[in-house]
Amino acid sequence: MKYKFSLTRNVYMYNHLLICTDEHNRYEAICESAPTKEETIIFWPDDFGVPSEDLENFIIELQEWAISQGFHYSIQSGKGR
Secondary structure (H helix, E strand, O other): OOEEEEEEEEEEEEEEEEEEEOOOEEEEEEEOOOOOOOOOEOOOOOOOOOHHHHHHHHHHHOOOOOOOOHOOEEEOOOOOO
16 A cells, blocks of 8 residues: 555544545545444545545555445545535
């Protein structure tokens, strides 16, 4: 994987900070717990500022990472809050 992800939970209420790094860059964005029965975190990839040519690969790796963490996730297009 090109990217490494690190989640800091509950930086403000149900908001979490997801930090993503590669060899040269650090990207971060707020993600949010959804009010669902299963633990579900909502991600807005556009909030990270990843270059558009890398965004598709970034989303694939984000999905793989989220699955490996054992929670449900939702990836939304556009900007978050």
